[in-house]
Amino acid sequence: MAVPLSQKTVETLAGLGHDVRTPAYDRRRLRPGVLHIGLGNFHRSHMATYLDRLFARGEDQDWAVIGAGVMPADARMRRRLHAQDWLSTVVDLDPEGCSARVVGAMVDFVPVVPAAIVRALADPDVRIVSMTITEGGYFLDAGTGRLDARHPRIRADAADPRRPGTIFGMLVKALAERRAKGHPPFTVLSCDNLPGNGEVTRSAVVGMAELVDRDLADWIRREVTFPNSMVDCITPSTTARERELVSRRFGIEDAAPVVCEPFRQWVIEDRFCAGRPALERVGVEFVDEVSDHETMKLRILNAGHASIAYVAALLGYRQVHTAMGDLDIREWLSALQEREILPALRSIEGKDYHAYRARVVERFRNAEVADTVSRLCANGSTRQPKFILPAIRDALGLGLPVAGLALELALWCHYCRVADDTPGMPPVSDPLSSRLRTGAVEAAKQPRAFLGIREIFHDLAEAPKLCDAFARWLALIDSHGPRAAIRHYIDAGGHHSSSFHTSYAGSS
Secondary structure, three states: OOEEOOOOOHHHHHOOOOOEEOOOOOHHHOOEEEEEEOOOHHHHHOHHHHHHHHHHOOOOOOOEEEEEOOOHHHHHHHHHHHOOOOOEEEEEOOOOOOEEEEEOOEEEEOOOOHHHHHHHHHOOOOOEEEEOOOHHHHOEOOOOOOEOOOOHHHHHHHHOOOOOOOHHHHHHHHHHHHHHHOOOOOEEEEOOOOOOHHHHHHHHHHHHHHHHOHHHHHHHHHHOOOOOEEEEOOOOOOOHHHHHHHHHHHOEEOOOOEEEOOOOEEEEEOOOOOOOOOHHHHOOEEEOOOHHHHHHHHHHHHHHHHHHHHHHHHOOOOEHHHHOOOHHHHHHHHHHHHHHHHHHOOOOOOOOHHHHHHHHHHHHOOOOOOOEHHHHHOOHHHHHHHHOHHHHHHHHHHOOOOHHHHHHHHHHHHHHHHHHHOOOOOOOOOOOHHHHHHHHHHOOOOOHHHHOOHHHHHHHHHOHHHHHHHHHHHHHHHHHOHHHHHHHHHHHOOOHHHHHHHHOOOOO
């Protein structure tokens, strides 16, 4: 029978004989040092787990986590976690045998009320404010990449900074209070999967401050640090399936368990204005500059997901691990990355890109994670510009081939054309779905109609090398299907343009 998760039952859990680790420290001795905004699954599988491991060493126990958030989901999470004394069960979905860890690094969760959040942020015990608020939570202007000062919620905070409603208005108000009282500022640490996430966060906070008080904005520029970081741990959403797994396999009744892959990576620029926990002792890597590590992950893991997404959907797969059981899909991913992705990356001392790529393939094949193809296909209009289009721009700039990258775009285009009319295929789930479908249909006669969606591709439609390859691949997919297209790329050994018409005469 499953035991309800709480501090009182932790000792009971330890004696059940299941493969469950419980906090190896006295949680009563913990003191808060981190306030985390957006306390969802990823934070608990990643940052909270690293801190739990550090506390288990008896170290830095004044860096416990307080949760915070402004969304309805945050209020629901607060209710669930409060009922179980802020504990979470984190299950590593290892194909060799799943294991569970009751993570106790969290000690409180601020009521989902702006005034309460500002009070917590202004407390000098809080020395790091971390966040996972997703890309949409940064109020970015798509054209400039900076804070959208015209957004109604940003304008409202600027008009009445004493009663902010956005996280950035609250951060600015709390920093103003700390400055006025002579308290040092906190470090703001983004844990979102965004290129240059620290710079994005800095732009949003300083941009908000400039709308309120230019002197305060200057002080924030000088005194507050915003380290860039690279985070990595595949963490699916929690459903009834995951709650039942935790109950059945580990004997724990947890209202909000987390399941994730056993792999974790966290690389952070070592810039903390108010100190930090010694997370390097539990596997976090601190560096002077994170951009190359970030690019490695974005181009190999995230672009890898994007590269298999649409061909997997077109070939009828629903789960990532089953798609990776298809030899053609595995060889397509390998060929694309070895020929066009890895050659454009700058070397990092001590990093073997080929070994990293091979590890990524292993992660994609993990059946325990049960990642879905529909998740990888969703929101292509935001994923492709982050993961695939920068790789194309780099390759074009370096004079490297782009045939495989053009094929990836052609597969996306074909998917956008047929998905909604194909039973069993994940439908197009994208804020620009109508625009994508129209462009994909028109591309059957005029291929540049798809690449001409400027809000996605910008000037890439003017790159002849890319457009020509895209047109030829699209014709091949239309005439022979997606499997024939990726098989041709694999067999061509990278010499796509010279062998294309020989192998498929008349197909274009």
